Amino acid sequence: MRLEAQQISFRYGKAAWLLKDINLSVAQGERVGLVGPSGYGKSTLAQILSGYIRPTRGKVLIDGSPLPDSGYCPVQLIYQHPEKALNPRRKLGDSLREGWAPDDQLLAAMGIEREWLGRWPNELSGGELQRFCVARALGPQTRFLLADEMSTMLDVITQAQIWDIVLKAVEERQMGLLAVTHNRALAERVCTRIIDLEELNNC
Numbered sequence: 762m763r764l765e766a767q768q769i770s771f772r773y774g775k776a777a778w779l780l781k782d783i784n785l786s787v788a789q790g791e792r793v794g795l796v797g798p799s800g801y802g803k804s805t806l807a808q809i810l811s812g813y814i815r816p817t818r819g820k821v822l823i824d825g826s827p828l829p830d831s832g833y834c835p836v837q838l839i840y841q842h843p844e845k846a847l848n849p850r851r852k853l854g855d856s857l858r859e860g861w862a863p864d865d866q867l868l869a870a871m872g873i874e875r876e877w878l879g880r881w882p883n884e885l886s887g888g889e890l891q892r893f894c895v896a897r898a899l900g901p902q903t904r905f906l907l908a909d910e911m912s913t914m915l916d917v918i919t920q921a922q923i924w925d926i927v928l929k930a931v932e933e934r935q936m937g938l939l940a941v942t943h944n945r946a947l948a949e950r951v952c953t954r955i956i957d958l959e960e961l962n963n964c
């Protein structure tokens with residue numbers, strides 16, 4: 762199984778081109794780091810690869826077919842800002858179970874307390890919310906996980922716990938991982954290959 766960006770170009774409205782003729786591919790079981798300076802379009806590319814925004818030109822393919830228009834997307838994006846990824850009008854337990862129902866073992870491993878499931882998103886810290894977003898993205902149909910600065914806002918111990926869970930899931934289920942980060946040391950530690958967006962982009 763392979764996630765591919767073919768000749769992706771993107772601009773926000775009439776602004777200058779942000780991404781031009783990007784080609785990249787992530788294979789099943791591969792862990793790829795996407796690095797590059799701030800503002801170069803890493804998050805935008807991650808949103809294109811997971812189907813949240815459509816490229817101005819080019820295609821995103823999973824095993825040669827476009828991403829599904831509806832239903833559970835096999836490419837799951839974990840945003841840098843969990844508060845933007847959760848519906849403020851849904852209790853956390855309902856948001857968590859949108860795509861699948863994580864078991865108690867995973868919730869405990871993620872440090873998610875049962876009592877939090879009945880709370881609203883504004884009643885938890887950013888780090889606590891991010892644990893929900895990670896758990897939600899690890900559904901059984903996930904084939905590719907895109908982690909956009911997933912752990913930046915977490916303390917060092919929680920960062921390590923969450924990366925440990927994610928890397929175990931990636932390994933056990935042979936998912937592909939694309940980790941967007943400013944932190945080259947982190948990319949070198951967790952990834953099998955590193956792509957620099959500055960080199961990939963033809964703007």
Ligand SMILES: Nc1ncnc2c1ncn2[C@@H]1O[C@H](COP(=O)(O)OP(=O)(O)OP(=O)(O)O)[C@@H](O)[C@H]1O
Nearest residue numbers: 773776779797798799800801802803804805806943
């Ligand atoms: N919704 C939007 N509308 C217009 N411009 C946007 C939008 N989102 C991002 N941009 C602009 O696109 C550019 C790329 O943003 P993006 O977040 O993709 O970069 P990034 O490489 O992930 O940055 P960082 O490393 O700082 O998170 C920035 O100049 C940003 O201001």
